[in-house]
Amino acid sequence: MGLKDDDVTELHAHGWRTLAALYGLIEGELEQALQATAGLSVVEYTVLDALSRQDGWQMRMQPLARATALSPSATTRLVNRLERRGLLQRILCADD
Structure with a gap:
């Protein structure tokens, strides 16, 4: 009993969405810090x-x-x- 192809595809898609969301958060924090400290x-x-x-x-x-x-x-x-x-x-x- 393992993961079906659809389950794996959705798991990968969820992982990519999570990674993209984290990247957006990190970039937003960096943007604010750079603007505040260095313009x-x-x-x-x-x-x-x-x-x-x-x-x-x-x-x-x-x-x-x-x-x-x-x-x-x-x-x-x-x-x-x-x-x-x-x-x-x-x-x-x-x-x-």
């Missing part, structure tokens, strides 16, 4: 963190987009916003 969103912090782990805080846009799980256009908009706030400086690459 940053989670995604802004993620970009700055990815840059901070590079020599000279330099990274091309495509690898930055991959490191932050953002689309290239979303990464560009975010980098532009962070640059306007004076939190980073965009430098044109001679190889581009």
Whole structure:
């Protein structure tokens, strides 16, 4: 006597829903803490963190987009916003 396929499927679905709910709660808490202490969103912090782990805080846009799980256009908009706030400086690459 074991679990039926439908039971396993529902168990997996329930697990994923629970995980997604927990992720949402954790991200919300992180968002509030970052906003309160640094005036940053989670995604802004993620970009700055990815840059901070590079020599000279330099990274091309495509690898930055991959490191932050953002689309290239979303990464560009975010980098532009962070640059306007004076939190980073965009430098044109001679190889581009």
